[in-house]
Amino acid sequence: MGSGTKRKKKDQPLIRTPKVVISNTESNETVGKVLTKGLAEQAAEMCPVSFQKSISNKSIGVVGASLELILHDKRYSYFLAGIELGALSMKESNTVTNCGELGIKYSGQIVDINGNYYARFIRVA
Amino acid sequence: MQDLLELPNNPSLFSLACEVSKGKFAPHIKKQEAFSVLDTCENPFRKNIVTCKDNNIDEFLNEAQGLELDTILDSCVNDLPYYIPVFDRNIELVQNLPKNFPVVALSLKDIITSGITYKAGCLHEEKSIGMRRTILQAHCFKGKKVLLFASGPDTLIESIWYKRDEYDFFAKISKMGFYAATGFNFSLIIGECPFAQALNMKRSLISASLFEQTGTLTIPHIYALTKYQVAKWCVWLNKNQNIKYFTINCQLQNSWKDITHVIQAIRSIFNSVSNIHVILHGFPINRIKDFNEDIIRVHFADMLPLKKARNYRRMIFKKDDEKIRFVKDDKVSIAELITDNFNEKLAMLNYIKQQNIEKFKIIP
Numbered sequence: 242m243g244s245g246t247k248r249k250k251k252d253q254p255l256i257r258t259p260k261v262v263i264s265n266t267e268s269n270e271t272v273g274k275v276l277t278k279g280l281a282e283q284a285a286e287m288c289p290v291s292f293q294k295s296i297s298n299k300s301i302g303v304v305g306a307s308l309e310l311i312l313h314d315k316r317y318s319y320f321l322a323g324i325e326l327g328a329l330s331m332k333e334s335n336t337v338t339n340c341g342e343l344g345i346k347y348s349g350q351i352v353d354i355n356g357n358y359y360a361r362f363i364r365v366a
Numbered sequence: 367m368q369d370l371l372e373l374p375n376n377p378s379l380f381s382l383a384c385e386v387s388k389g390k391f392a393p394h395i396k397k398q399e400a401f402s403v404l405d406t407c408e409n410p411f412r413k414n415i416v417t418c419k420d421n422n423i424d425e426f427l428n429e430a431q432g433l434e435l436d437t438i439l440d441s442c443v444n445d446l447p448y449y450i451p452v453f454d455r456n457i458e459l460v461q462n463l464p465k466n467f468p469v470v471a472l473s474l475k476d477i478i479t480s481g482i483t484y485k486a487g488c489l490h491e492e493k494s495i496g497m498r499r500t501i502l503q504a505h506c507f508k509g510k511k512v513l514l515f516a517s518g519p520d521t522l523i524e525s526i527w528y529k530r531d532e533y534d535f536f537a538k539i540s541k542m543g544f545y546a547a548t549g550f551n552f553s554l555i556i557g558e559c560p561f562a563q564a565l566n567m568k569r570s571l572i573s574a575s576l577f578e579q580t581g582t583l584t585i586p587h588i589y590a591l592t593k594y595q596v597a598k599w600c601v602w603l604n605k606n607q608n609i610k611y612f613t614i615n616c617q618l619q620n621s622w623k624d625i626t627h628v629i630q631a632i633r634s635i636f637n638s639v640s641n642i643h644v645i646l647h648g649f650p651i652n653r654i655k656d657f658n659e660d661i662i663r664v665h666f667a668d669m670l671p672l673k674k675a676r677n678y679r680r681m682i683f684k685k686d687d688e689k690i691r692f693v694k695d696d697k698v699s700i701a702e703l704i705t706d707n708f709n710e711k712l713a714m715l716n717y718i719k720q721q722n723i724e725k726f727k728i729i730p
Contacts, residue, residue: 246556246624248414251488252519256412257528258422259429279421281412284373290521291486345411352487361487 255285255366280343284366288340291331293361294319296326308349308360310337319349319360320362326360337360371593371634374401383407385418386560394433395564396594404557414520414553414561423561430568433561435602437571437604441583442608443546446645449715450513450667451708453506455498460506460672461701463708469545470506471513471647471667475522477501477542480498480520489521495533502543511545515647515667516573517615523550527573536580548645549574549587551615556591567595585645588612590631600638610643611665617648625632625653635659651690654718659726661719667717671707675700681707683714688721690714 254283258279301324308319308326317337318328329337347362368536380403381387387400407417427433448648450469453460455476467493475482479496482489489630502512517523525548539547550573553603566648570587577584590596603609606608614632645665657664674681680695680703690710695703722728 246621248553248555249519249618251484252521253413253488254491254521254524256414256416256524258425260528260531261425280410284411285491289488291488304650359486363486363488366413 250363253290253343253364253366255281257282257285284340284343284345286334286363288343288345288364293352293359294327294329296358296360298326299358301326304351304353304358307353308351308362310347310349310362312338319362321351330341338361367626367725369593370623371591371596372632373398373592373594375656378404380404380406384561389533390418391433391561391564395560398667399560399592399594402557402592403559407559407561409559415558416565417553417559418561426565430565430572433564433568435568435571435573435598437568439571439574439578439584439586439606439609441546441574441578441585443583443611446611446643446665448665448719449712450645450665451671451711452515452667452669453670453672455501456676457501457504457506459676459700459704460504461705462506462508463510463705466712467510467708469513471515472473472501472514473647474518474526477514478522478526481525482519488504490520491521491525495526495529495535497538497542499535499542499593512543513585513667514539514544514547515613516548516577517551517617517647520553523552526550527552527569530576536576536582539577540581544582546585547574547577548585548613549577550590551587552587553618554591554595560688563591563595567598585609586612588614588635590635591627593634596631596634599639600635602721603635603639603642610641611645612642613645613647614652615647625650626656629653629656632664633657633660636663644651651714654715655688655722658722659728661722662728666715668711671711672704675703675707678703679707681710683710683717685717688718 259326306321308321310319311319316327316328316331317334346365348365349360349362350362381400384400384403384407386395387397389397409417409420447469451467452471452473468581477498479498483492549570554563554566562569574584588599590599616628618652619628643663643665643725645667647667649666671681674692678694678696679692682691682693
C-alpha cells in the first residue's frame with residue numbers, strides 16, 4: 242500500500258502465516274503447506290471483508306447512518322434507529338454468526354451508489 | 367522545519383506495551399523506536415500487519431530470514447532516464463513512444479488478470495492469480511526497456527506474497543521479459559508497531575532478492591519513517607555499491623506532511639550514500655522543486671499523462687507559474703494525446719530540473 246500516516250479503509254487484508262515450503266526428494270517438487278491455522282487464517286477464509294444488501298425503501302435511509310444487526314431465529318436483520326430495513330440471507334447470517342464466534346464483527350452503514358441505497362457491512366477485526 | 371524522521375522524546379500510552387520497548391528485537395530494532403507507537407500492538411487477526419505480539423512471529427521471521435538487512439543484491443541497473451512513463455493494462459491505444467522515452471513501466475496490478483476485486487466498498491482477495499504473460503509483446507513496448515513496479519494495495523501485495531510459490535510467481539515474471547522489477551512495497555505506517563515496520567522492510571528486500579534469484583534484475587523498494595530506519599538502509603546501500611537506484615511508491619502520501627516526510631528520508635539517504643539515485647513512482651508535481659540541489663538524483667515515474675489523455679485532457683505546462691493545466695481536447699486521437707502528454711510532462715520535469723541546477727549552481 243505505502244508509507245504514511247493512515248491506512249485506507251477499503252484495503253485491510255488479514256495476513257496469513259507463511260506457507261512452509263516442503264521438498265519432496267523423490268519427485269523433486271516443492272509444495273507450500275500451511276502448518277497451522279490460527280485465527281487470522283480462519284477469519285481470512287470465513288469472513289469476507291465486506292458485503293452489501295440493497296435497500297428498497299429509499300425514503301427511510303440516511304446516507305452514512307449506522308446500522309445495527311440483530312439476530313432473529315437464526316437470521317440477522319438490519320435496523321436503522323429501531324426500524325427494520327431488511328434481512329441477511331441464511332448464508333450471510335451463518336457467516337456473521339461464525340465470524341462472531343471467532344471475534345470478528347461487522348459494522349453496517351447506509352451508502353449511496355449511483356442513486357441506489359445499500360446497507361454495507363465491513364469486517365471489523 | 368521540523369525533522370519528521372526524529373522519534374518523539376517521550377513514550378506514548380501504547381509504547382510500553384510494545385515488545386520493542388523491552389529490547390526484545392535489539393539490535394535490529396532499538397528500544398526507543400517504541401516511542402513512536404500510537405496504537406495497540408494487539409492484532410490477533412493480523413489486520414494489515416504482523417506485530418510484536420503475534421503468536422506466529424517465528425514463522426514470519428523465518429520467512430524474512432530475520433530482521434537484519436543483510437540480503438545481498440547483485441543486480442546492476444544503470445542509465446535509467448529522468449522520467450519513466452507508466453502504462454496500465456489498457457495499452458491498445460498507447461503508441462510506441464518516441465526515443466526520448468527509452469524506458470517505460472507497468473505496475474503489478476496491471477499484469478494480473480485476477481487476484482483482487484473491488485466490491486461493497488473494499489478490496490477482496492480472489493482465490494486464484496492470473497497473469498498477462500504476453501503483455502510485453504504489445505507494440506507500445508517494442509524497443510523499450512520495461513520496468514515492473516511491484517507495488518499495489520496491501521490486499522494485492524499480501525495475496526501474491528502468500529501464494530508466490532503456488533503460482534510460481536517470480537519464475538513467471540522472469541519469463542515475461544521485464545528489464546527489471548522493484549521490490550514489493552510492503553507498507554510502513556507511522557504510529558504502528560516498529561516490529562511490523564522492520565519486518566516489512568525486510569520482506570520487501572527479500573522480494574527483491576527473489577526477483578534476482580529467478581533471473582530478473584531488481585531495484586530495491588525503500589520505505590523509511592525514522593532516522594533509525596534511514597540509517598539501516600544507508601548501511602545496506604553502502605554495502606551494496608552495485609545498487610545505483612532505489613524506488614519509493616508515493617501514491618499513498620497525500621498530505622503535505624507525508625510528502626515532506628518522504629523528501630526528508632530521501633535527502634537523508636543521499637547525504638550518507640553517494641551516487642545513489644531514487645525513482646519516485648507517483649510523486650506530486652508541485653513538490654518536485656523541494657528536492658533543491660538533490661533534484662539531479664531524483665527520477666520520476668507516473669501515469670498521469672495517460673490518465674488525463676483518456677479523459678480527453680491535454681496537459682499544458684506554463685513556465686511562468688511552473689504549473690500544469692489540463693485543457694479539454696477531443697480534436698486529436700487519444701493515442702496522439704497520450705504521446706503529447708508524456709512529452710509535456712518530460713518537458714516540465716526537464717525545465718524544473720534545469721531551474722534547480724541553475725539556482726543551486728549544480729555541476730551535473
